[in-house]
Amino acid sequence: MTTTRTTTGIILAVFLFGLTNAQFKCPEKNGYFPDPIQCDLYYHCSRGVSEEKLCPDGLLFDDTNPSHERCDTSVNVECGDRTELQEPQPTKGCPRANGFFRHYDQGVCDKFINCIDGVPNELPCPPGLIYDDTKSTCAWPTESVRKDCTQSKKDALEDGFSCPDGEVTLPNGRTQPHPTFPHPDDCQKFYICRNGVIPQHGSCPAGTVYNDVNFKCDDPESVPGCENWYEEDDKKPKKS
Known part of the structure; x- marks a missing residue:
């Protein structure tokens, strides 16, 4: 009785597999085409006959070019209505293999x-x-829609400077990716905020000062309050 049931189950599985494969009709005689339901399942059509194929676990079939057989990550593949996926093959640290x-x-x-x-x-x-x-x-x-992460405490330099919130816009209207800010006491120095959040020191070449209008090192005469910066510096007593 058990043998009969097992045999029947195998026959049914083979029948269903063949039926599923037979139901896919090649849009063209040759090429690679997506399954309409499962995003990591696709078919290779050769002379109008389809062969079922499956991407490695975690990768999705890229259907943008029927001439190319390509599986890629979800970053590069838009599944649309193809929402089903194969059973995952997890390992330690990996929900899926790829x-x-x-x-x-x-x-x-x-x-x-x-x-x-x-x-x-x-x-x-x-x-x-x-x-x-x-x-x-x-x-x-x-x-981000992720709610389990909060911004950590801002990084600060030894003099207490930390990057202010908000974007900095350049004179041409573009956002400055690594905004700069003037030093409160030294015309030659300035601060750089990498990606807007990581502060570090910056310094203009000798003879120039930081201009917080155009965000560049400039002639002292062009920066109000710093016109005589190097003249005043020459008057300072030299260290022996």
């Missing part, structure tokens, strides 16, 4: 995991950004 994922340490927001064939590789986000797993990319905390 792809980008949230860090396995829930308290780590500024790093993420790139899994390749089940092997996790830890990667950092740029300064100030957190990993947004809904987009599989790093994003500013204010632009």
